[in-house]
Amino acid sequence: MTTSGTGAPLCQLTDVKKNYPMGDMVVQALKGVSVQVWPGEFTAFAGPSGSGKSTILNLIGCLDRPSEGKVFLEGRDVATLKDAELGDVRARRIGFIFQSFNLIPVLTAYENVELALRLSGADLRGQKERVEEALRSVGLSDYMTRRPAQLSGGQQQRVAIARALVKTPALIIADEPTANLDSTNGAAILDLMKAMNADNGTTFLFSTHDPMVMSRARRIVRLSDGQIVGDETPERLAPQEAAPSAPVGG
């Protein structure tokens, strides 16, 4: 278990269970999971298919509530929040990157990013600059007026990163962000995410079963059959980097 020296965890799960009813049966997707995430982490959730990676990210991302246990995000127990309040937390504090990119097809790259910023309730002033800056930071300044269908998969995922980043969230959640990309584009996306993490200190949590992706993570939480079976900080990382609650190089 990775622990932190100082400060409060960004997110804390204690003995979280998630059951899905399936006809008469109940699928136990998470069977009592406890984990803490600290600001500035760049963490992979790894494990075989069906191990509960998506489920745990959904709970941390406030897309869903646990069946049992507690999920604290920035000190608040999200299991007690109403739908609208969960929506508010997502709008303001969490950015999402999806496996299938999930851009709104009728909106241009610019508008996709702008939509997220607007929904976050951000000040209308300076929105244009923020959207343009977000798209510039993912290298898409020249593609702002294109619709998703006119962009490659890698470009679409960059738009998605810009959309997640633009509202400067506390946390970006990426469920298998590279699964629909070839290895070159996948690596590029991962490097981009990692640069954002290093430059802005944005916390990234992602899931994968791709060794290339795992090799870039600072921390790997291994899941199997709804339980955490490993939580490691790759040796090549220096210890203080592995738990970057204390800012890197600070």
Add this chain to the structure above:
Amino acid sequence: MFILALALRNLFRNTRRTVITSAAVVFGLALQVLGWGLVDGLDDNFLRAAATTTTGDILLRPPKYPTDGLSFPLEEASVPPALTGFTGDTAPRVLFSAKVVHHADAARALGVAYDPDLDYRVFPRERWRVQGVWPDKDQPQVAMGDAMARLLGVGLGDQITIQARTVDGAQNALAYAVTALVHTDNGQMDNNAVWIRMAAADELLQLQGRRTHIALHVGGLQDSTVVRDEIQASGMLKAADGQEWTAKTTREEAADLLAINDIRRKAILMLVGVIMCIAGLGIASTVVMAAYERVREIGTLLALGMKRREVGALFLVEGALLGIGAGIIGASLGSAAVLYWQVNGIVLSPELMKAQGSFPASAVIYTHFNWAPVFGSLAFSAFIATLASLFPAWFAAHLNPADAVRAD
């Protein structure tokens, strides 16, 4: 605001589907507006036909005279009231059944005996005249409806014989020269009317001062219903022989025909209602399909923090825009047709007019544009479209974001 923009973009996403769905709404609303304009035009037509040829603004009759406008019993003719104190124009008349004979041809006819000094003040006679001059001189002359003249092969100056029964029931027949052919706003008159001076009619029918109708022109901007009530209340309608004549406005005279138009309106409403229900089902299926196809997108919007009611509103607005957009197109098309025919008129073919021999209407129907059916049908289509989107909106608003973002 961006919900509106997003809904608008979404509508143009599957243009073909949107167009097909809109077609029913466009058709329904165009039909509604055009149908309404046509029936309103028919109302005008009936009223105009009645007012300009038989009733004036108010029509007076002897007390027992039938008011159906179909039979003209001369035995009910009566001494007319003097109408002292009435300030408008009056046109006393005698209508009678007759037979017109021209060489070997004969036809049943409606005789119209008129006072040459008064009739033109109530009826636009000069406008009707297509050939010749009105037989106002003290000569055995008549004017004839142009369609009837055509039927009998009568030309200007031809001699005809009119057979009729006198007030006392005796057969009589006299010869007349046709000095005018007329074309009124009333196809029924053109088909079978002959106009004859009152003095000449006296000779033919032995009227002894009796009349069957008096048409009044109230003049100015006075409401004929109000004037009618005043006339009735004033006792002006009491004739010298003590009989009280009846008074009806043009609208009351045309009530039967106007009632038929009300039935036409109901029929249009029902037809349009059925079309709009079909259109509503079309819109519903379009928006439902849109919602099912876009589950992942809805999930994404929810993940980005869009409120559930905003997501629902998005689909409601999509449906409403479809209804309003298609509605505006349909209502515009209908309005354009109504406005065109309001100016140019729809000319009924002579065959149709002949077939409708007893149709008291002009051969040209001018449609009547009215804002009410335009706004009414627009509101209706927006309502139907929004209603049709309720289920898809509810469906979209209740998706679980965690599942929806991963849907395929």
